[in-house]
Amino acid sequence: MSPRITGAIAARVLIQLRRDRRTLVMLLALPCLILTLLWWMFHGPGAGTGFDTLGPPLLALIPFVVMFLVTSVTTLRERSTGTLERLLAMPTGKGDFLGGYALAFGLVATVQSVLAVLLCHWVLGLQVSGPVWMLVVVAVVDAVLGTALGLFVSAFARTEFQAVQFMPLLVIPQILLCGLFIPRDAMPRVLEAVSDVLPLSYAVDAMTAVSTTAGSGFGGVDRSVWSDIAVVVAFALAGLALGAATLRRRTP
Amino acid sequence: MMNNEPVLDVRDLVVQRGRVHAIRELSFSMRAGEVTGLLGPSGCGKSTLMRAVVGVQVLTSGTVEVLGLPAGDRRLRDRVGYVTQAPSVYDDLTVTENLRFFCRVLGAPASEVDRCIVAVDLGSHRDQVVSRLSGGQRSRVSLAVALLGSPELLVLDEPTVGLDPVLRRDLWAMFHELAAGGTGVLVSSHVMDEAERCDRLLLMRDGALLAVDTPQALLQRTGTEDVESAFLSLVDGTREAA
Numbered sequence: 001m002s003p004r005i006t007g008a009i010a011a012r013v014l015i016q017l018r019r020d021r022r023t024l025v026m027l028l029a030l031p032c033l034i035l036t037l038l039w040w041m042f043h044g045p046g047a048g049t050g051f052d053t054l055g056p057p058l059l060a061l062i063p064f065v066v067m068f069l070v071t072s073v074t075t076l077r078e079r080s081t082g083t084l085e086r087l088l089a090m091p092t093g094k095g096d097f098l099g100g101y102a103l104a105f106g107l108v109a110t111v112q113s114v115l116a117v118l119l120c121h122w123v124l125g126l127q128v129s130g131p132v133w134m135l136v137v138v139a140v141v142d143a144v145l146g147t148a149l150g151l152f153v154s155a156f157a158r159t160e161f162q163a164v165q166f167m168p169l170l171v172i173p174q175i176l177l178c179g180l181f182i183p184r185d186a187m188p189r190v191l192e193a194v195s196d197v198l199p200l201s202y203a204v205d206a207m208t209a210v211s212t213t214a215g216s217g218f219g220g221v222d223r224s225v226w227s228d229i230a231v232v233v234a235f236a237l238a239g240l241a242l243g244a245a246t247l248r249r250r251t252p
Numbered sequence: 253m254m255n256n257e258p259v260l261d262v263r264d265l266v267v268q269r270g271r272v273h274a275i276r277e278l279s280f281s282m283r284a285g286e287v288t289g290l291l292g293p294s295g296c297g298k299s300t301l302m303r304a305v306v307g308v309q310v311l312t313s314g315t316v317e318v319l320g321l322p323a324g325d326r327r328l329r330d331r332v333g334y335v336t337q338a339p340s341v342y343d344d345l346t347v348t349e350n351l352r353f354f355c356r357v358l359g360a361p362a363s364e365v366d367r368c369i370v371a372v373d374l375g376s377h378r379d380q381v382v383s384r385l386s387g388g389q390r391s392r393v394s395l396a397v398a399l400l401g402s403p404e405l406l407v408l409d410e411p412t413v414g415l416d417p418v419l420r421r422d423l424w425a426m427f428h429e430l431a432a433g434g435t436g437v438l439v440s441s442h443v444m445d446e447a448e449r450c451d452r453l454l455l456m457r458d459g460a461l462l463a464v465d466t467p468q469a470l471l472q473r474t475g476t477e478d479v480e481s482a483f484l485s486l487v488d489g490t491r492e493a494a
Contacts (some may be wrong), residue, residue: 008356016344019381082340086397090357091305091329123424252269252310 001095003113009092009098009100010055017076017108026069028110031062039124052211055126057180059116060207063143065171070152071105072163079154082246084247089249094244102147102240109143110136130210131220138210138225141205148239157247174200177231180209199235211245257320259405259436260305261285265314267300274300276459277314282438282452285425287431289450290440291479297459299337299442302409306334319404330358333398337409343383347374347393350382351400360401371426371469373419376405387418388415395423405436412441424449445490447479455483462486 017024017057038058042050064132116134117174120126123209128135153170177187184195193203206228209215215222258281274297282288290298296409303309304316307324314469316323318332341350351365370377372392375387382393387425395411406427412420424446433450439450447453454460455470461472463486467479474482 005357008353012342012349012353013347014347016342018343081343082336082338083342084309086340086354087357089308089329089332089334090354091359092357095266100331194449219288233338250308250310 001093001099003097004089005092006099006103009087009096010103013101013104014107016148017104025068027066028112028115031080031112032119035116036060036119036124039120041097042232050126051124052127053126054180055120056135056207056211056230057204059113059120059139060142060203061175061178061180061200062116063139064146064203065167066112067105067109067143067146067173068150068171069164069167069216071101071147071164072154072157073160074152075101075151076157076160076163080158085251088205088249094247097247098151098240098243101151102144105147106140106144109147110140113139113143126211128211129214130212130213130222130225134210134219134221134225135207136231137219138203138206141229141236142200142207145199145203145236145239147234148236149241151243152239152246155243170202174198177201178204180204202231202235206232257284258317259313259319261317262305263315264318265301265304265316266312266477267309268312269300273459275276277303278459278461279460280454280464282436284434284436285431286451287367287427287437287449288452289439289447290456291444291447291450291483292456294442294454298456298459299409301456302334302407302438302440305407306332307406312460326392329361330401331404331464333400333403333406335391335394335398335406335408335411335415337442339394341382341393341397344381346381347396348378349383350393351396351487354397355400364400365403371398371399371424383406388419389429390489391415398400403435406430406438408439409439410438410440410442411471412446413443441488443485444478444480453479455479457483457487461489 035055035058038054039051113136117132117139121128121132149170153166154163157166177191177198178200182200184192208224209225210221213222214220217223217226260282261442263279265278266388287445290301291296300309303472304311305318307309318328321328347369348365351368355362355365369375372398374389374392374397377389381388391411398406398408412423425438447454452466453470460494470482474485476482
């Protein structure tokens, strides 16, 4: 890996994004719109504390889903237009390619998450017991996880249609099982066990813990938050490693 | 490195792509200082051969050596320039942004960006987004990227298709200039009349080489007037022999 090449790729991805205004606006504004809709839903006559319970899991979910989609489509495009082949025939390392994308989208995810968290906490009045900046940390880690999985699945799609179909396959089951609809320990044993090995469960656990409890661990959160984050990071790294294995210099 | 060492040496190369024998046993070598044309109908294996030379093709058997190293070697990655048939540049970046990006990846000096844009005559389009350019202009952006850092071997897959005759002449002049400066230039084309612009020809058909010769010698040997007729006469000759 070379910092020069990784940096060049990250900068290029950001320039491409800047040029695609509509995508950029959607990336930054959509999460805020969805969270506002959620807040509004719980402002009817029979509403309780729904926003405080569902807000944090959604803060974890949205960056993950958005980055998964964006990354799988962009990398697929790079494979099909031949620019990936050209880059790999040059001194680019696989790590440079993946790292450059992770860096660029990680940066976008940071801006996206900061906006969403600011809106939730200061405008929509989301109750957060732990430190607010920790919500951003968890959201960014989730986004990087989405990027890593997106990079990986792009290797198995031949068209952009197929790439988008990986979202219901890989993402929706995780949303169902992450504890958003019913607590994970209230699900049938088998499904609980399955949810134990899905990364999004840990992401949602971490986000919920930060917003509901303050702890004495590093960063003013419970120790369990950091172990949840560690699990998500491990999944992201595994996704990047698998993604690297699918990048071939020589193809048949 | 000795000057008369071949820039490219292909020995007994066989490439099978799926069930197709894309290249069936083929050998040749190529020196710097000449423009070598790889000619043959589309689908005859030209692109596969070029992919093998740049080291992005899985080989079934045989060897490909570039500048004395096995094709695709790490040390070759900034010494070989490659243009694929479909322009592989970023549609949503401007010409300059594309060049600047690949220039940074190669670690070439920033002055290369301008030099290469001018070399392919895109100076007046440098700030235009590639998706707004015509097909021919787009393939020239791709060619400009291959020129970055003055590689020692240029592998160009149909770089002049669909271009204006004046521009085509200028590009061929540039290829000869580069070759005269010591660069190895391998250019493919399915248009037989481009053959006369080459110093040496590799005539290819159905995954094999029909002839490796200078255009003059080829015409003399086959007693024909143009490369297209020479090609036909060679094909008929191999049929009769078989």
